[in-house]
Amino acid sequence: MQAxxxxxxxxxxxxxxYAEKLAALPGPFEIxxxxxxxxxxYDRVHLxxxxxxxxxxxxxLASRARYRALGIQAILGEAVVAxxxxxxxxTTALGRRFAYDTLxxxxxxxxxxxxxxGADRPECLVYRTIDDLGLxxxxxxxxxxxxxxxxxxxxxxxxxxxxxxxxxxxxxxxAPGLMNVQLDPRGSQFLRxxxxxxxxxxxxxxATTKIVSGDSHRLKMQFADKGGLDTDMIxxxxxxxxxxxxxxxxxxxxxxxxxxxxxxHCRTSDSDIYAIGECALAGNRIYGLVAPGYRMADAALxxxxxxxxxxxxxxxxxxxxxxxxxxxxxxxxxxxxxxxLSYEYANEKKNxxxxxxxxxxGVKLLGAVLVGDCADYDTLLQYYLNGIALPEDPEALILPxxxxxxxxxxxSLPDSAILCSCHNVTKGAIIxxxxxxxxxxxxxxxxxxxxTGCGGCAALLKGVVDAExxxxxxxxxxxxxEHFRFSRQELFHICRVEGIRTFAGxxxxxxxxxxxxxxxxxxxxxxxxxxxxxxxxxxHVGLQDTNDTFLANMQKDGxxxxxxxxxxxxxxPDQLRVIADVAKRYDLYTKITxxxxxxxxxxRLDQLPHIWRELVDAGFETGHAYGxxxxxxxxxxxSTWCRYGVQDSVAMxxxxxxxxxxxxxxxxxxxxxxxxxxxxxxxxSKDFGVIATERGWNLYVCGNGGMRPRxxxxxxxxxxxxxxxxxxxxxxxxxxRTAERLQRTSVWLDKLExxxxxxxxxxIEDRLGIAAELEAQMSGIVDSYRCEWKATxxxxxxxxxxxxxxxxxxxxxxxxxxxxxxxxxxxxxxxREALQTTG
Amino acid sequence: MKPANLEKTAVAPVCxxxxxxxxxxxxxxxxxxxxxxxxxxxxTPALYAVSNRDPLGEANVLxxxxxxxxxxxxxxxxxxxxxxxxxxxxxxxxDDTVSIKVYPVALAGEGVHIAAGG
Numbered sequence: 042m043q044a045x046x047x048x049x050x051x052x053x054x055x056x057x058x059y060a061e062k063l064a065a066l067p068g069p070f071e072i073x074x075x076x077x078x079x080x081x082x083y084d085r086v087h088l089x090x091x092x093x094x095x096x097x098x099x100x101x102l103a104s105r106a107r108y109r110a111l112g113i114q115a116i117l118g119e120a121v122v123a124x125x126x127x128x129x130x131x132t133t134a135l136g137r138r139f140a141y142d143t144l145x146x147x148x149x150x151x152x153x154x155x156x157x158x159g160a161d162r163p164e165c166l167v168y169r170t171i172d173d174l175g176l177x178x179x180x181x182x183x184x185x186x187x188x189x190x191x192x193x194x195x196x197x198x199x200x201x202x203x204x205x206x207x208x209x210x211x212x213x214x215x216a217p218g219l220m221n222v223q224l225d226p227r228g229s230q231f232l233r234x235x236x237x238x239x240x241x242x243x244x245x246x247x248a249t250t251k252i253v254s255g256d257s258h259r260l261k262m263q264f265a266d267k268g269g270l271d272t273d274m275i276x277x278x279x280x281x282x283x284x285x286x287x288x289x290x291x292x293x294x295x296x297x298x299x300x301x302x303x304x305x306h307c308r309t310s311d312s313d314i315y316a317i318g319e320c321a322l323a324g325n326r327i328y329g330l331v332a333p334g335y336r337m338a339d340a341a342l343x344x345x346x347x348x349x350x351x352x353x354x355x356x357x358x359x360x361x362x363x364x365x366x367x368x369x370x371x372x373x374x375x376x377x378x379x380x381x382l383s384y385e386y387a388n389e390k391k392n393x394x395x396x397x398x399x400x401x402x403g404v405k406l407l408g409a410v411l412v413g414d415c416a417d418y419d420t421l422l423q424y425y426l427n428g429i430a431l432p433e434d435p436e437a438l439i440l441p442x443x444x445x446x447x448x449x450x451x452x453s454l455p456d457s458a459i460l461c462s463c464h465n466v467t468k469g470a471i472i473x474x475x476x477x478x479x480x481x482x483x484x485x486x487x488x489x490x491x492x493t494g495c496g497g498c499a500a501l502l503k504g505v506v507d508a509e510x511x512x513x514x515x516x517x518x519x520x521x522x523e524h525f526r527f528s529r530q531e532l533f534h535i536c537r538v539e540g541i542r543t544f545a546g547x548x549x550x551x552x553x554x555x556x557x558x559x560x561x562x563x564x565x566x567x568x569x570x571x572x573x574x575x576x577x578x579x580x581h582v583g584l585q586d587t588n589d590t591f592l593a594n595m596q597k598d599g600x601x602x603x604x605x606x607x608x609x610x611x612x613x614p615d616q617l618r619v620i621a622d623v624a625k626r627y628d629l630y631t632k633i634t635x636x637x638x639x640x641x642x643x644x645r646l647d648q649l650p651h652i653w654r655e656l657v658d659a660g661f662e663t664g665h666a667y668g669x670x671x672x673x674x675x676x677x678x679x680s681t682w683c684r685y686g687v688q689d690s691v692a693m694x695x696x697x698x699x700x701x702x703x704x705x706x707x708x709x710x711x712x713x714x715x716x717x718x719x720x721x722x723x724x725x726s727k728d729f730g731v732i733a734t735e736r737g738w739n740l741y742v743c744g745n746g747g748m749r750p751r752x753x754x755x756x757x758x759x760x761x762x763x764x765x766x767x768x769x770x771x772x773x774x775x776x777x778r779t780a781e782r783l784q785r786t787s788v789w790l791d792k793l794e795x796x797x798x799x800x801x802x803x804x805i806e807d808r809l810g811i812a813a814e815l816e817a818q819m820s821g822i823v824d825s826y827r828c829e830w831k832a833t834x835x836x837x838x839x840x841x842x843x844x845x846x847x848x849x850x851x852x853x854x855x856x857x858x859x860x861x862x863x864x865x866x867x868x869x870x871x872x873r874e875a876l877q878t879t880g
Numbered sequence: 881m882k883p884a885n886l887e888k889t890a891v892a893p894v895c896x897x898x899x900x901x902x903x904x905x906x907x908x909x910x911x912x913x914x915x916x917x918x919x920x921x922x923x924t925p926a927l928y929a930v931s932n933r934d935p936l937g938e939a940n941v942l943x944x945x946x947x948x949x950x951x952x953x954x955x956x957x958x959x960x961x962x963x964x965x966x967x968x969x970x971x972x973x974x975d976d977t978v979s980i981k982v983y984p985v986a987l988a989g990e991g992v993h994i995a996a997g998g
Contacts, residue, residue, distance in 0.1 A: 523951070555922075557948035558957035558964075583903035587944040587959035590904075595959055599939035646944075847899040849909040855933070855940040870938065 044069035048141040050121045052076025055318030055334035056147030064111040072113045079118035092205035124291035150281035150319035159252030164274045168199040181206040184273030191279035192219040197363040199278045211242045223370035228410040231394040235366045283320045296322040305351035307341040315341040360418045367415040372425050373408030384436040395439040427458045461498045466491040482506050522559040525552045529782045533567050543580045562586050563782045569705035570777045573825045577839045588667035598867040602642040604666035609676045609694035610637025619659040630864045636673030650843050653830045662828040671710045674698035679716030688733030690716035703826045707780040725753045728786040738765045745787035771804045774815040893991025907932050907943035916943035928967040929985035934958040
């Protein structure tokens with residue numbers, strides 16, 4: 042069969058979505074993607090995060106390698122300039138021609154710049170692409186203040202970006218309020234108050250008539266009402282216009298005010314050409330959000346399959362965070378339906394505004410506005426999308442603190458309910474996937490892609506999956522092992538609430554049997570996190586893994602490695618000499634670790650106390666390399682030496698390492714501090730990482746190197762030292778309280794209901810009201826820190842443990858070394874046998 | 881495993897009760913063999929002796945493993961790769977083809993006695 046040639050013009054979010062879905066369909070297809078921008082598709086929705094520390098790669102949706110793997114030819118950085126409908130070819134700016142059987146136009150939109158005199162000055166920019174951000178950054182360097190023209194969704198996103206650049210930020214809007222399309226006037230007022238509290242100046246009802254040279258600043262904006270505003274740069278974000286030039290010149294039908302006219306199948310006036318996304322005029326309307334664009338792509342794709350899905354419009358409900366303020370808008374936000382009723386809750390102290398609009402008979406939800414608190418969004422959206430009958434008192438849905446708030450149960454949703462609007466996954470599709478054997482949350486996500494977009498539906502999805510599992514009689518078992526019918530988190534709470542201090546006590550009151558190598562170390566870790574007693578205290582001794590018992594890391598031959606703590610990786614020549622002397626005296630294999638420390642291998646059990654005596658006498662402390670505990674805080678050299686450093690990263694690393702050393706946790710914890718955005722300490726691969734900014738520190742959480750690397754998420758920006766430490770205290774203690782056994786922070790976050798937003802609410806906003814308690818608990822542990830090796834050396838009873846034989850001073854004859862590259866290493870089995878026969 | 885059998889072979893104790901660690905293991909050298917001893921005061925008997933060598937990990941480390949039970953069976957978990965060995969039978973729970981030597985052992989007064997070749 043001849044492959045059908047499909048050419049996709051435009052590699053934005055929608056064009057990429059189409060290409061990727063197309064590659065998954067049974068072909069054969071010959072797919073070509075042509076994009077004008079030099080980089081493959083990226084997430085435009087989160088563009089402003091570039092200024093909060095994200096890199097362009099972090100926003101990438103596609104890569105050349107990914108396209109190659111999918112068998113897609115990607116031509117990037119080369120715009121299509123003409124369509125020859127007769128010959129069925131497109132021509133690029135470089136004169137290359139590509140033939141098509143089916144052409145898909147996903148050319149997107151361009152920012153609307155109103156025809157104002159002066160708008161063409163170099164200090165006037167637009168906000169749409171990563172390259173635009175580069176220009177904004179350049180202008181910002183020469184600016185103190187900036188103004189955004191446009192107070193809609195994009196304009197406020199842009200204001201966020203400018204604020205991140207440290208500029209005095211103004212928002213100038215023509216209409217009387219911000220986000221006029223999505224909010225009602227009262228909601229708009231609330232948003233304005235909250236944004237102004239963040240020091241963004243808002244000017245509404247202002248029509249800019251002219252841009253001229255300014256007095257105190259580079260520019261002056263003149264308003265129709267005679268007023269004006271001095272500013273150094275201007276960014277236009279006053280709406281979008283469909284990018285339809287190519288279609289227009291090819292003679293395709295376009296709308297009066299622009300947009301490529303398409304039918305229900307997203308077909309243009311030429312039946313071999315489709316248009317999807319922001320360039321398409323569907324039902325006489327341009328859809329400026331990404332989700333409807335995806336639905337158009339689905340409709341166009343379905344024309345290549347048996348099942349034809351029409352595009353009949355899309356829900357424009359949206360939930361987002363603007364300048365840190367939660368904003369949600371559902372359906373008819375303004376309450377325009379005749380006879381409709383509305384309910385409002387407004388709290389000016391807490392800055393929360395909620396409104397629902399319901400039908401005249403009070404049965405259906407028609408729309409909603411949420412400002413300052415979007416916790417109810419998911420539930421309200423389900424009522425709206427699925428036409429679920431409202432409770433008798435609909436106000437209960439938005440009133441705070443009511444214990445009888447009706448919960449929308451997973452079971453009450455119809456199968457047609459769309460749970461994940463990013464990927465258009467219905468409850469029916471979830472159940473179908475579970476029928477097909479996907480019997481866990483992870484498996485359902487993998488099978489349906491639900492909750493892998495914005496993640497807003499995570500809690501709802503889990504509810505549906507859990508309810509379905511329960512209905513199928515599958516028990517969700519998170520018991521730690523056969524001896525306790527509890528999860529680690531539950532055991533932690535039991536020990537804390539009941540003040541349990543020993544394993545025996547816990548086993549007796551809440552367990553059965555004798556315990557095992559799973560529950561014993563887990564409980565030991567919980568007890569250490571709670572009470573911080575020495576791990577070799579008599580009642581704890583039998584609970585520890587060998588590494589914790591002997592305060593060293595067992596290697597394959599039964600010997601141990603020794604890692605002294607070198608906080609922040611800073612070490613004096615004299616300290617280096619001590620380590621060198623010890624290594625030489627005990628003939629230890631010596632290696633530099635990835636965490637800026639020195640690892641000494643090949644110590645026999647009986648040698649450990651002698652080695653540590655020398656190290657402790659020279660001022661070293663244990664490095665806890667053996668424990669599920671804080672390991673290292675890596676650092677770059679920072680502003681002290683580096684030409685680029687903006688803060689003293691070594692001093693901060695020392696502070697952090699010395700504060701949290703010895704802290705026991707469900708798994709090891711690593712950290713790093715970088716002195717500037719060049720990020721030489723690789724802080725974004727750590728459980729918590731700190732990166733210096735001009736104004737303080739950015740905190741990243743839940744990164745991970747190793748087998749399944751994960752970039753840390755940006756958690757908070759521009760923190761002062763005190764706030765930084767406070768957030769880390771709370772973050773670590775919350776992790777220790779709630780994580781499962783051997784769960785790194787990365788996996789913990791992925792499983793945490795509500796994800797990063799929830800974590801921020803707990804740590805930054807103190808939503809659970811436990812912040813003070815977490816800090817107090819941490820300070821108790823910090824205050825009771827003692828070097829375990831120092832304490833061990835002072836206690837003859839504990840030292841008795843460090844004997845290979847309790848009845849003999851002989852060393853372990855099973856430990857045999859050979860030399861390689863000037864250092865010892867364990868003999869292989871063959872080498873051992875050869876040595877034994879000759880020896 | 882009765883103390884009566886031991887009287888024929890054991891002359892001097894291999895170590896003393898105070899050398900043992902409650903609910904954990906220690907190692908003794910007995911006639912050239914490394915033997916792990918576990919003292920579990922809540923069990924009957926309270927003392928267990930097995931070879932110190934983990935045959936799968938190929939190192940002398942079993943005295944440093946965590947003791948507990950799997951399905952009611954007393955076991956030690958090797959610190960190397962966490963294989964479980966039964967303290968009473970020497971059987972490896974993860975691999976039927978592997979087992980470790982078990983020694984008759986008893987407390988007599990303050991002394992710990994082992995019978996070799998048991």
